Amino acid sequence: MKRTAAIMLLTGVALFTAMLAWQGLSAVGRALSVAGWGLAVVAAWHLVPLAIDSHAWRILYQHPRPEILRMVWARWIGESMNGLLPVAQIGGDIAKARLLIKQGLEAAETGATVVVDITLAALTQMLFGVLGLVLLLILIDQPDIAWGVALGIGVMLTMLALFYKLQRGGLFGGLAVWVRRLGGGREWLDFVGGARSLDAAIATIYARSWRVVRALAWRWVGWVAGIGEVWLGLYFLGHPVGLADAVMLEALGQAIRGAAFAIPGALGVQEGGFVLLAGLIGLDPQTGLALSLVKRVRELGLGLPGLVAWQWAESRWVGRVRRPAPDATVRHS
Template sequence: MKRTAAIMLLTGLALFTAVLAWQGLPAIGRALSAAGWGLAVVSAWHLVPLIFDSHAWRILYRRPRPGVVRIVWARWIGESINSLLPVAQIGGDIAKARLLIKHGLGAAETGATVVVDITLAAVSQMLFGVLGLVLLLILIDQPDLAWGVAAGIAAMLALLGLFYRLQRGGLFAGLAGMVKRIGGGREWLDFVGGAQALDAAILAIYAHPGCVLRALFWRLIGWFAGVGEVWLGLYFLGHPVGLADAVMLEALGQAIRGAAFAIPGALGVQEGGFVVLASLIGLGADTGLALSLVKRVRELTLGIPGLMAWQWAEGRLVGRARSPAPSIRHP
């Protein structure tokens, strides 16, 4: 697995370097310099979808739910890990669940909320991506693409339906044996109370469809809030666009990034995607690349402190585990 991650990282770096070299570093530098302090505004704006996504996750817990600050803190750390480390966009979710469990939240319930939240993220992203595809068809006026778009939507619906069905049918109990073999004999699911407990907790969440639908709604709100990042980025780059263009760029840009989950940070793939999308609506390849790099600056601005917070939190947990138990003196 480490070799595969290293290969994917090198592939991403190669693609990223190739795109930068193709557009020319001086031109890119001038574009980012033009954005100036606007980069800080874009980074700050990302806290808005982060809070919406955190609220969606929190809804999946039973009452009394964890505090808002604790959930936002855990999601920030998880997002930072997924954005900056070679963890196939899943390591951050495991890390945030572990932190909350170690801080006293129920193991099986926390693991279940993370699994269901990932599912709702995929469903909401698909819906958001469909809107982006429809807008693209309208903006570039090529109705022949509709059949290909419809086929892609059908395939995504089938995969999501299968994943949901597997969760309802005891997915993790069925995978436990395989996970144990891959993990060299260790039960990697132990930290959430075991596979059967996790499956039961997932079913308990789906038994309350009202909460699930509310969480899905707030997930969608989070995706739409992310459009502000694209709109602000292009505004400060000196290429303001309308709402439809911004929605299309964010929706399909996120879809492209999600499809490249195996490459850390979707390096190179995200850049190439924005180059193509921006060109389709007349912005130019250099503007698309500059927009992608604005997003990279935001990832570093929020992600590096997130990784530092993660290491600090893990260090405290290790120190607490090593601390000797207080001795009891008998009279």
């Protein structure tokens, strides 16, 4: 697994470097420099969908639910890991569950909320991508690609339905060995009470259908809020666009990034996607690449502190575990 992750990372770095060389580093740098302090605004805006997604995740818990700030903290760390580390877009989700469990939250329920939240994120991202594809068809006026779009939607729906069915049928009991290997030999499932407990907790969450629907709705709101990042990015780059263009760019940009989950941070793939999508609405390739780099700046600005917070939390927990119990014997001189 580590060798595969290293290969994917090198592939991403090569693609990213090739994109910069193709478009010209100086040209892209000039385009990016126009944004200036606007980069900080884009980074700050990302806290809005981050908070919304954390609320959606929190809804899946039974009462009393964890504090919202605790959920935002855990999701921030999880997103930082998934965005900056070679963890196949899932290591951060495992880590945020571990952190909350270490803080005293019920293990099986926490693991189950993470799994269901991932499922809801995939479903709403797919629907968001469909919206982007519909807008693309309207904006570029090429209905002949509708069949290909419909086929892609059908494949995504089938895969998502299969994942949901496997969850309801005891997915983790059958994948216990694989999950352990994915974790580099660590017993990840032990942190959530074992595979059977996790499967039972997932079934319990799905039985509370109204909560799942509410979480699904808030997840959708989170994707919609993310449109502001593209709109603001292009505004500060000096190329403001309309709402439809911003929706299309964000929706399909996220879909492209999701499809490249095996490459850490979708390095190179995200950049190529934005270059292609920007050209479809009349923007030059340098602007498309600069928009992707605006997102990279945001990832680094929020992600690096997130990784530091993760290491601090892990070391604090390890120190607490290793700290010897105080000696009950009182010694007198």
